[in-house]
Amino acid sequence: RHFLHEHPAGATSWTHPVIAQLRARHGVGAVVAHQCEFGLKTHAEGGGWASAMKPTRFMSSSPAVLEALARRCQGGHVHAPLLGGTRARDAAVYPPALCKAIAQGAAEQFRRDHALNAVRPAAPAEVLCGPARGRTKNEKDELATWATKEVYDEITGAVLPPDLVQQARAEEVKFMLDWGVWERAPIADCWRETGRAPIGSKWVDVNKGDASTPLIRSRFVVKEIATYKSDDFFAATPPLEAFRLLLSLAASDPDDIKIEVLDARKAHLHAFADRVVFTQLPPEVAAPGFCARLVRCLYGTRDAPKRWEAFLAEQLVALGFVKGRASPCCFFHAALGVRCIVHGDDFVLSGLAAALDTVKAGMHERFLLKELGRLGGSPGELRELRVLNRVIRWTPAGLRYEADPRHAEILVRGVAGAERALSAPGTHSKDFEDPSEPELPDSVARMFRSFAARANYLAMDRPDLSQATKELCRRMSAPRASDLQALLRVARYLVGAPRVVYAYPWQRTLVLRAFSDSDFAGCVASRLSTSGGAALLGTHLLKHWASTQRKITLSSGEAELGAVVKGFSEVLGLQSVARDLGVELKPEVHADSSAAIGICNRCGMGKVRHIAVAQLWVQDVVRSKACRLFKVLGTENPADLMTKPLPRAEIDAHLGRLGLSRATGRAETAPRADAAVDTTLADRLARQRSAR
Numbered sequence: 294r295h296f297l298h299e300h301p302a303g304a305t306s307w308t309h310p311v312i313a314q315l316r317a318r319h320g321v322g323a324v325v326a327h328q329c330e331f332g333l334k335t336h337a338e339g340g341g342w343a344s345a346m347k348p349t350r351f352m353s354s355s356p357a358v359l360e361a362l363a364r365r366c367q368g369g370h371v372h373a374p375l376l377g378g379t380r381a382r383d384a385a386v387y388p389p390a391l392c393k394a395i396a397q398g399a400a401e402q403f404r405r406d407h408a409l410n411a412v413r414p415a416a417p418a419e420v421l422c423g424p425a426r427g428r429t430k431n432e433k434d435e436l437a438t439w440a441t442k443e444v445y446d447e448i449t450g451a452v453l454p455p456d457l458v459q460q461a462r463a464e465e466v467k468f469m470l471d472w473g474v475w476e477r478a479p480i481a482d483c484w485r486e487t488g489r490a491p492i493g494s495k496w497v498d499v500n501k502g503d504a505s506t507p508l509i510r511s512r513f514v515v516k517e518i519a520t521y522k523s524d525d526f527f528a529a530t531p532p533l534e535a536f537r538l539l540l541s542l543a544a545s546d547p548d549d550i551k552i553e554v555l556d557a558r559k560a561h562l563h564a565f566a567d568r569v570v571f572t573q574l575p576p577e578v579a580a581p582g583f584c585a586r587l588v589r590c591l592y593g594t595r596d597a598p599k600r601w602e603a604f605l606a607e608q609l610v611a612l613g614f615v616k617g618r619a620s621p622c623c624f625f626h627a628a629l630g631v632r633c634i635v636h637g638d639d640f641v642l643s644g645l646a647a648a649l650d651t652v653k654a655g656m657h658e659r660f661l662l663k664e665l666g667r668l669g670g671s672p673g674e675l676r677e678l679r680v681l682n683r684v685i686r687w688t689p690a691g692l693r694y695e696a697d698p699r700h701a702e703i704l705v706r707g708v709a710g711a712e713r714a715l716s717a718p719g720t721h722s723k724d725f726e727d728p729s730e731p732e733l734p735d736s737v738a739r740m741f742r743s744f745a746a747r748a749n750y751l752a753m754d755r756p757d758l759s760q761a762t763k764e765l766c767r768r769m770s771a772p773r774a775s776d777l778q779a780l781l782r783v784a785r786y787l788v789g790a791p792r793v794v795y796a797y798p799w800q801r802t803l804v805l806r807a808f809s810d811s812d813f814a815g816c817v818a819s820r821l822s823t824s825g826g827a828a829l830l831g832t833h834l835l836k837h838w839a840s841t842q843r844k845i846t847l848s849s850g851e852a853e854l855g856a857v858v859k860g861f862s863e864v865l866g867l868q869s870v871a872r873d874l875g876v877e878l879k880p881e882v883h884a885d886s887s888a889a890i891g892i893c894n895r896c897g898m899g900k901v902r903h904i905a906v907a908q909l910w911v912q913d914v915v916r917s918k919a920c921r922l923f924k925v926l927g928t929e930n931p932a933d934l935m936t937k938p939l940p941r942a943e944i945d946a947h948l949g950r951l952g953l954s955r956a957t958g959r960a961e962t963a964p965r966a967d968a969a970v971d972t973t974l975a976d977r978l979a980r981q982r983s984a985r
Contacts, residue, residue: 299349315352327349333347345373358398374736457507462511465511469513473589474589475588476586478585491585503964504967505965528599531634535620540685541835543692547801553667554642554668564604569586571586609656630644631652632874632875665678700751704744710976714785715788718938741780744784749765756951759934760825793955805878807881808925810856811852815937825934826838826860827931827934849886864881
């Protein structure tokens with residue numbers, strides 16, 4: 294006998310101890326199905342019917358039934374929400390195709406059980422599970438039509454050129470076959486060794502260029518879903534400030550230091566698998582009744598990033614590098630004076646030209662590499678290149694760094710539309726808080742979250758956006774109309790300030806300075822304060838931050854102390870990363886609060902008994918002179934930019950103190966945003982303004 298249980302995929306009942314215990318039993322599995330793939334329909338907003346996704350988790354002891362139900366949305370249609378009216382009631386009825394899939398799965402399971410109870414074959418040549426994956430009966434016909442279907446960019450959703458996609462996929466399949474990424478195995482072996490069907494797989498196609506110069510990359514990935522958390526699969530990534538520190542150290546060195554960028558092709562495939570994984574074969578080489586047993590790690594397997602990280606670290610150490618302790622993605626070669634940061638499959642190195650050539654030759658023997666270019670001022674070297682989609686430029690005066698401009702373009706087109714520019718992005722907290730305002734409709738709230746998250750990502754390279762985007766993200770859970778206006782303000786600010794460029798002039802200082810400030814009780818609803826700050830190496834900005842303090846402070850001095858402690862934490866962390874890169878820096882913290890400085894210079898709480906004792910570790914750091922603390926005038930403290938909304942003149946003044954400036958035009962190598970940007974939100978805001 295077998296059972297089948299279903300409930301919405303996001304229901305809390307799946308975490309109930311009894312259900313969790315049942316799912317953990319041997320022979321019990323679970324899959325998530327999107328019912329739109331089975332024809333589920335509901336009433337649309339404008340009338341008529343539209344597809345309803347309704348993610349549903351099915352749990353069963355029947356593998357065949359789970360195979361029949363494991364169907365995810367393939368796109369190509371719009372989903373209608375199940376809120377309002379009779380939509381939820383309509384969706385409570387199983388669509389006929391879902392009932393048919395359950396019946397087909399049950400029949401297939403009956404066939405398998407009957408075959409097992411009769412004569413057990415050694416290795417069945419074919420497993421009949423065609424209907425479970427929605428395949429056509431004739432495999433050759435399916436493969437013939439596969440390449441002619443429209444293929445969409447996994448990130449932007451834009452239609453990709455079919456000939457370039459076919460070429461990229463063919464190259465990937467050939468490479469995987471040449472490298473022996475898998476061994477072909479009967480599906481029966483998978484069931485015997487794992488008790489489950491092979492893990493699903495799919496193609497992921499992305500245009501890493503833009504519409505004018507497409508650069509199609511296709512990856513065959515395993516759909517191993519993270520159904521549980523485990524540190525066994527953890528893989529580190531370097532902080533963005535580590536990359537900026539690498540650039541700053543290159544601009545602070547008296548020698549002619551170059552920046553080299555290498556890309557590891559097929560990165561995860563370099564590492565060998567250390568556990569048994571079966572997955573579906575690519576459609577181009579699939580055969581009935583067979584699957585793939587992985588020999589090497591494949592994209593999408595949960596341990597692939599960790600295995601790749603271990604492999605590259607082993608190879609770099611063999612070349613003479615020392616792996617960092619604070620960030621295991623930072624490496625330093627003391628003998629050659631070469632620094633290296635690894636972000637995923639990208640290697641960014643700095644050093645003298647001859648040393649880089651030596652390291653690069655050794656890396657070519659161990660990795661399949663693509664040389665993206667060398668930045669420098671000598672003949673044959675690039676004056677501008679992209680790293681992590683940031684634009685890096687060499688000039689006679691020093692290095693320049695700026696954010697990926699596509700994020701600002703998408704925010705402007707998707708939110709601001711044709712609106713005029715504003716001089717400042719910030720909105721005061723009192724303009725947010727109106728309890729009488731209703732929450733935004735679900736569809737609008739989703740777009741708000743998407744654009745707010747994009748603005749927050751852009752703010753990693755834009756100090757002038759930090760405070761404004763921090764406030765937007767605080768309201769992601771239940772956005773209201775005032776929050777939408779705050780997002781519009783950020784987008785309209787970007788209309789007039791699309792570019793901010795970091796200047797890293799040639800310098801000879803290695804003093805690491807952090808500036809800290811706070812906005813006491815700046816949130817009128819919660820009375821929480823904001824900590825802001827920036828860390829610089831000489832005149833080079835390495836990092837900035839804006840964060841809401843977790844506890845209510847009783848005085849401005851206490852709020853400033855929290856900001857100073859945050860500054861100490863950040864600057865000591867940067868000191869550790871610099872040590873990983875072979876440099877010992879002298880950290881300093883600058884604050885404009887005499888009260889906070891006084892608390893840090895004394896021993897113990899004194900009369901300020903309401904402060905948290907956990908913050909007093911900074912007293913030991915100051916007393917030991919491991920990090921020195923200085924006073925800065927409030928009008929000259931650039932951290933003020935990250936704590937509260939400011940007018941345009943003060944924003945520009947603080948940007949200048951941080952070594953940043955606005956720019957017009959466009960960088961030569963900067964990519965362009967795709968033409969297809971969702972303007973639904975901009976159109977909605979335009980209609981609201983015209984209706985006033």
